Amino acid sequence: MGNSVVVVLSERKRLRQLRDQLAAMTPPPLRLLAIGTGEEPVEAVPELNPKLSRQLRQRSMARWLLPFGFLAGLTFTFITDLDTFAFAGPVGSHLIGGLLGLGSGFMGSFAAAASVSSELDDRVRALRNRLEEGNWLLLVEIASGLEMPWATLQSAKPKALVRLNDF
Incomplete structure (x- = not known):
């Protein structure tokens, strides 16, 4: 860069x-x-498109949060020794806990990506306004x-x- x-x-x-x-x-x-x-559309430029930047940030965060969420869910089921999913057996119960943690990590990547506002937002908005002019x-x-x-x-x-x- x-x-x-x-x-x-x-x-x-x-x-x-x-x-x-x-x-x-x-x-x-x-x-x-x-x-x-007549040139490149502004929507195709990640630096000038906050929506596209947010999507890229979400994918990047998901790469980290999904595996950690799975491990956290798996660990939680081992530590607490709860029988919430007893119908799935001992291995299945832990696996379901891991999958629920994975889902939590996925949802967390969306929430975290949406909550981060770039310091460039004001500058980008001004540039997009110039284009509209x-x-x-x-x-x-x-x-x-x-x-x-x-x-x-x-x-x-x-x-x-x-x-x-x-x-």
Whole structure:
């Protein structure tokens, strides 16, 4: 993951010129993504789509919470020695407890992903509003450790430059 900046431009012509200038740099940016009418839709960009970010966060959390939930449910049935699921036998009872823990971990991944609000929400909302006003966005991502080409970005006379992450 590199450093990301979104450039807000009022004209599509400037967007294309800036994209071409940045693509010709050595080394080129890791990612140059034009967003707006006739370009990439904003819904396809995880950095600018809170719903998509939340889904990715939920999947990531589920990867951790599902196995731990299963082990917690299994452990709970061994520790408490309750016969809640006695009809399933001793092994089945513990297995059902583990599966219930797994389900709890799955539900917890949704709750945890929804409760985390990104610090970028306000910046992303402002960028989406700029798109609705008829502007175009250029997402520029450079490798970590490299300097962002600020002079080139400023030469396109952008309406705004928004950092998506700290340098």
